[in-house]
Amino acid sequence: MHCPQFSSCSARLSGGYCPDTDKDRFNQLINSDDHFLPDDFHQVKPCGGEIMQHVERLAEHKFGRNRADELPVPTNLIELASEEHPIEVRPLDLRACYAATWYMPDGWVIQVSDAISPSRKRFTLFHEAFHIIAHNCCQTPKFKQRGGNQGSFNELLADYFAICVLMPQERVREQWLELSDVDGMAIAFDVPTSTMWLRLKEMDLIN
Numbered sequence: 001m002h003c004p005q006f007s008s009c010s011a012r013l014s015g016g017y018c019p020d021t022d023k024d025r026f027n028q029l030i031n032s033d034d035h036f037l038p039d040d041f042h043q044v045k046p047c048g049g050e051i052m053q054h055v056e057r058l059a060e061h062k063f064g065r066n067r068a069d070e071l072p073v074p075t076n077l078i079e080l081a082s083e084e085h086p087i088e089v090r091p092l093d094l095r096a097c098y099a100a101t102w103y104m105p106d107g108w109v110i111q112v113s114d115a116i117s118p119s120r121k122r123f124t125l126f127h128e129a130f131h132i133i134a135h136n137c138c139q140t141p142k143f144k145q146r147g148g149n150q151g152s153f154n155e156l157l158a159d160y161f162a163i164c165v166l167m168p169q170e171r172v173r174e175q176w177l178e179l180s181d182v183d184g185m186a187i188a189f190d191v192p193t194s195t196m197w198l199r200l201k202e203m204d205l206i207n
Contacts, residue, residue: 005051058133071171072188081129093115127162167191
């Protein structure tokens, strides 16, 4: 439900922004897609706390050594999310959510909506990869009922994990020097514009 480091987070205690207290706003930002308008989210700031640093290290540990130099980051890396069981991705006519992840006797199945954009599908796949990794590590809940709050902060961590995998900081800095344009960066990394904007803002590359 909430950040496990909320009471001790040095970033929050020193006056920094805490997404745990504004999860709905972050979800609105991340899911804005074609309706994204930066001015609507100028007060939203990335979290500078320890928990997000842990998530970034996890993304690097699981995928960093296998990421290709070229962009965008290949989606077949999702196979590395589970070392013990295969992961199958199945497009499906989902309307109530972007994706659903199931653990079957012979492996994992990620059902992803075929009604969303290709960039959103890529982002959603690595969001679901976080849930698989978290479940394998500590048996966290895999499912969140639409409209419910169970695991709500876990969903935010999964979004940030996808950001870290698809937009590695070193590559983002390199491309920003060349492009210096949010829309161009989103195209280069094949990610939703809203998530590219959030990554750039987190890295202090935009105001």
